[in-house]
Amino acid sequence: MTTKRTLMGSAVGFGLAAGLATAAIAQDTTTLTIATVNNGDMIRMQGLTDNFTEQHPDIELEWVTLEENVLRQRVTQDIATSGGQFDVMTIGVYEVPIWAEQGWLTPLDNLPESYNADDLLPAVRGALSQDGQLYAAPFYGESAMVMYRTDLAEEAGVTIPDQPTWAEIRTAAEAMTDEENGVYGICLRGKPGWGENMALIGAMANSYGARWFDMDWQAQFDSPEWNEVLTDYLDLMTNYGPPGAAANGFNENLSLFQQGKCGMWIDATVAASFVTDPEDSQVADSVGFAQFPNKEGVDNRGNWLWIWTLAVPAGTDASEAAQEFVAWATSQEYTQLVAEEEGWRAAPPGTRTSLYENQEYLDAAPFAQMTLDSMNAVDTSAPAEGEIPYTGAQYVAIPEFQGIGTAVGQSFSAALAGQMDAEQALQSAQQITQREIDRAGYGEN
Structure with missing residues (x-):
């Protein structure tokens, strides 16, 4: 009887010790x-x-x-x-x-x-x-660059140079569009957001010689440069882009390109490994790369970083x-x-x-050197051609930009969806941006 009690006590003691050890391990887990x-x-x-x-x-x-x-x-x-x-x-x-x-x-x-x-x-x-x-x-x-279907470009009889202009991109988009077979000449971001459509359009603006603000922190969406940027963006996407593009961001366009539905895709260099992955991409063996385009006469290729x-x-x-x-x-x-x-x-x-x-x-990685060269070419202290009071790249490095960029992106996405025209979208962007920048006190002496 004594032995039995001793064994039982030992078992209880062992169980208690094990429980405490388990609790200690659990307690030590982060x-x-x-x-x-x-x-x-x-x-x-x-x-x-x-x-x-x-x-x-x-x-x-x-x-x-x-x-x-x-x-x-x-x-x-x-x-x-x-x-x-x-x-x-x-x-x-x-x-x-x-x-x-x-x-x-x-x-x-x-x-x-x-x-x-x-x-x-x-x-x-x-x-x-x-x-x-x-x-x-x-x-x-x-950074950002052009990814394109080499087979479609050859079939269409167009050449995409290593340093293309936006005019050359438009010519190629037109030539490669084949809507009957579900192939669209170009895919660009349309989903609203400061890091979605405004990443692409912001970089595009730099490549057209546009800027967000002048040296007095006055918004510049009423400038000829911004009018040309948005007009050309809408022209490309309306005539040669996929349907429903106003809802497409990075992931959606990646999927479209991998499925062979985009002649060109201008987006982040990091996408290159995915579009050339034979397990996921149907066009992995026919992808070429070029630098982010610029407008002819503008010495700036997007400055995306x-x-x-x-x-x-x-x-x-x-x-x-x-x-x-x-x-x-x-x-x-x-x-x-x-x-x-x-x-x-x-x-x-x-x-x-x-x-x-x-x-x-x-x-x-055939895209490696172009990625490195594109990143090394970025100057975040001077992303735009004209004089500016801000730093950044495809964004403006101020706390207010997250809200401003998203609001502007919503206006531009609405224009892409046909809910307003380019002039109305730019007026909206001008008003939103100037109101918020004045409220924050920029430009005050």
Whole structure:
């Protein structure tokens, strides 16, 4: 009887100890909530995170994957109100300096030595730093370029030069349009948003010699240059673009191009790896590349620069674990992992010098040099031809631009949908922009 009680007591004691150990393990587990965008590179990253969790069994990952416009709205609202919903945020190069100055981001001062921040492209590292301190880590960087069907261009008897003008693009779009077979000469972003249609139209404006503001912070949508930009954009999309284009953003146009329905697609350089992927793209073996167009006589090719980054909000209580994840996802080792799993062509582009010194990557990615050249050509201190009081690229680097750009994008998208004409859309853009910029006090002495 005594023995039985002793054994039972031992069992109870062992069970209690095991329960306490389990509780301790559970207590030591950190869960990171990561907000990210639903594009191909980020989806690929999620599929490879077993590599991270195997190395960090004490860290669990929860994903909130959102469409681009929704992501921006959610993370901006959360960080501005100290909501604390996310431990890692996917944000762009536009937000990083603004949010860092507000004290909303944790400086990335806990990255391992093996991270090798000196390998980051100088322009990229500089754009994501303040006073020499990195506030976000680049997942991939991009400029913009023309992707086109070489077979359709040959059949149509047109040549797309390495440095095309918008007039040459229009000629090619007309020649390659074959609506009877469901092929449209050109696909461009139409979905409203400062980072959707206004990324494309903003870059297009720079390439036409237009600008958002003059030196007195007066909006310039009533200028001849902006009238030409929007008129030509609407002409291209109305005559040679796919139906329903006002709802098409990056992902929608990517799908159309991969299905062989676009003669040309002018968009982010990061798309190149997806349109040349034989597993997903029906036209992978017949894709050519050219630089972003300019208007003849304008020495500017769009000045598009974008970096999707991973940042740690200042309000998280899991900063150390969050920085460990950020370091993993933006490291040279992650690039190697992608190459091993999916080939060098799929490696995240536009962030590290070593990638463009890797002959395996250069051999696998025919678009690599053009991507690098396009990014290196960007001057964010002077994105427009005329004198301007702002910096940026396809965006204006002021906090108010997120709201202004989205409102203008809605007007331009409405014009594409036939709800107003170009003149009305430009008048709306002028009024919206000037009202908001005056309200914010720009241009006041």
